[in-house]
Amino acid sequence: MKDETIICRCEDVTWGEIRQALEKGYTTLDEIKRVTRAGMGRCQGTTCRRIILREIAKFCHKSIEEVAMSTFRPPTKPVKLGTLAGDDND
């Protein structure tokens, strides 16, 4: 994988940034998220989480099942604050 390859499309995080975080010793999904913002954007990691998990596993010589998953936070998909506040008529 090239360093320029975009892994998190919402936050524009490249493989190079994730690789550097791994090399610094940040080897959990939560740490990578906090260091690089990967998975913090609009889709909340739906796209990049699996790729990062796979790369952590490879880097640490573990199986994917041994890598701790990050916390899934609500909501499942983005909700307008106006809708939440009850202002929408639909």
Added chain:
Amino acid sequence: MTMIKRASIVIIGGGIIGCSIAYNLAKMGCKNIVLLERNTLASGSTGRCGAGIRQQFGTEMNCILARESIKIFENLSQELDYDIELNQGGYLILAYTEKEVNQFKKNVALEQSLGIDARFITVEEAKEIAPPLNTEGVLAATFCPTDGHANPFNTNFAYAEAAQRLGVKIYNFTEVREIKTEDNRIVSVSTDKGGVQTPIIINAAGGYSGEIGKMAGVEIPVYSQRHQILITEPVDHLFKPMLMSISRNFYCQQTPQGSIIMGFGDPDEPKGHDIGSSWQFAQEMAKKMTAVVPLLKEVSMVRQWSGLYNMSPDSQPIVGEHPQVNGFYMAVGFSGHGFMLAPVASRLMAELILKGRTSIPIDKLDIERFERGELIIEPSVV
């Protein structure tokens, strides 16, 4: 990494308080420092915080501590060689009641006397500073342009990495199980990964600092309480300052990357360690903020979470050595202000331990103030 057997100082907690104390101790020349973190760095309250930094307070000590903290924040990216994303867009504190108007006038007079660039402003001026603001019900406001926020993850990692470069050993996934004392003196700490002999322990365990106190055989009068928060998708820049109200109970800030972060404190929140998220919070928060900034109706929330405030009886931190346990130091009970006060509190803590005195007096933050009945009453907290 195998556990070291002996340390000069053991710090418990890998949040901003623990990591910044580790850095300042090492910078002042202290060797053989160990930091223990149960999970990973910034996994507790620091990584969950609203990340605001303000100097607008109602007591002299808080104003001075916050003023000095901002000075450190302003050079921190350079000092630690890590971009902490400091963004000084100011804090715009809105007054909705006459009582607030009177209190804010007093606060501003105090702040100005201490060299803080805060001012009391009209509703029209507030609207100029934050154009999307709905000023309905707003009577006046205060504004301090050098207040702002920073990225809490970056700041936490920046301190930790700088500390490690100075020789501090950080152990993640290492949980403290027992603290041993002899003749009221700290002798060692046991963890699930092994024990460390040490004459000094610093309790920087945030939401779990009361539990760490019990291990050392002391009652620290703190408790933890969940505070919820949410963040939106990134949008174009709508307003620069942190918007805050004490009577209407909210804070709301747009980060440099465009997301808008907001929270409030639920007065009915029970004490405890729950860090779940509730639908009711998201709804109430959306109602509050869409009333203050109507444009926000069109912006989507992408995530909500919560973290713990570690509260003290007067909502002020407890900083210093425990009078009954020699070598047991505490930097706890920051009551929601740990992130903003960490740069100064950590420097003072390092001075206290290594020199026995501090460059800014913090003796009033000792644990015995509660027994003496000398509580510090801060009128401006959310």
